[in-house]
Amino acid sequence: xxxxxxxxxxxxxxxxxxxxxxxxxxxxxxxxxxxxxxxxxxxxxxxxxxxxxxxxxxxxxxxxxxxxxxxxxxxxxxxxxxxxxxxxxxxxxxxxxxxxxxxxxxxxxxxxxxxxxxxxxxxxxxxxxxxxxxxxxxxxxxxxxxxxxxxxxxxxxxxxxxxxxxxxxxxxxxxxxxxxxxxxxxxxxxxxxxxxxxxxxxxxxxxxxxxxxxxxxxxxxxxxxxxxxxxxxxxxxxxxxxxxxxxxxxxxxxxxxx
Numbered sequence: 001x002x003x004x005x006x007x008x009x010x011x012x013x014x015x016x017x018x019x020x021x022x023x024x025x026x027x028x029x030x031x032x033x034x035x036x037x038x039x040x041x042x043x044x045x046x047x048x049x050x051x052x053x054x055x056x057x058x059x060x061x062x063x064x065x066x067x068x069x070x071x072x073x074x075x076x077x078x079x080x081x082x083x084x085x086x087x088x089x090x091x092x093x094x095x096x097x098x099x100x101x102x103x104x105x106x107x108x109x110x111x112x113x114x115x116x117x118x119x120x121x122x123x124x125x126x127x128x129x130x131x132x133x134x135x136x137x138x139x140x141x142x143x144x145x146x147x148x149x150x151x152x153x154x155x156x157x158x159x160x161x162x163x164x165x166x167x168x169x170x171x172x173x174x175x176x177x178x179x180x181x182x183x184x185x186x187x188x189x190x191x192x193x194x195x196x197x198x199x200x201x202x203x204x205x206x207x208x209x210x211x212x213x214x215x216x217x218x219x220x221x222x223x224x225x226x227x228x229x230x231x232x233x234x235x236x237x238x239x240x241x242x243x244x245x246x247x248x249x250x251x252x253x254x255x256x257x258x
Contacts, residue, residue, distance in 0.1 A: 014107070048074055066109050126162045
């Protein structure tokens with residue numbers, strides 16, 4: 001049986017890799033240059049290799065399909081890193097579609113077609129992905145200072161959409177599956193007091209703080225203060241990671257997809 005720590009680490013690495021890959025086309029490489037694509041691809045490759053290592057030591061090991069999927073993803077990302085140019089040509093779009101489909105297939109296999117885990121993963125993956133993507137995009141304005149602020153603002157819009165989807169699904173779970181854990185005297189989960197502590201931190205750190213900070217980021221982008229906006233995005237990313245790690249812990253241990 002896999003430990004909670006193994007599940008959390010593997011989930012985080014796989015969702016970070018998939019999310020960063022998925023949101024790659026948000027800004028055209030014609031605007032950023034190929035360097036930004038290579039930065040994102042480096043994060044994807046590093047996360048994939050680490051996820052593969054963790055997956056190899058988990059109960060049951062790697063299935064042949066999962067090993068093939070990891071291989072396709074690592075090879076296609078390495079090829080893209082080596083041969084991508086400033087303009088994304090048709091065969092690079094072909095690589096991107098292949099990567100997204102392979103990541104999706106890998107997700108279904110890893111979570112054994114469990115619909116609760118799969119839905120939870122895709123929403124968390126989107127949140128990890130867009131927050132990480134916005135952070136590295138903001139950082140890249142130091143390399144391309146003439147880049148318009150519009151791509152970063154567009155990323156923030158996507159972040160808000162994903163965040164509200166995550167909040168809606170989390171509140172629905174809290175009102176249904178989570179209610180017994182919060183009743184006074186409950187011995188479910190980690191106990192009444194610790195349940196409140198974990199869930200409160202999940203909402204305050206994982207939802208409230210990133211939303212407030214993302215609004216400040218949006219205002220700073222409108223003022224064309226990109227370096228300040230990027231500094232705030234680092235904090236947004238920190239709170240998103242903390243909030244999602246708590247959420248993954250609750251899901252891995254108690255099947256509470258908050």
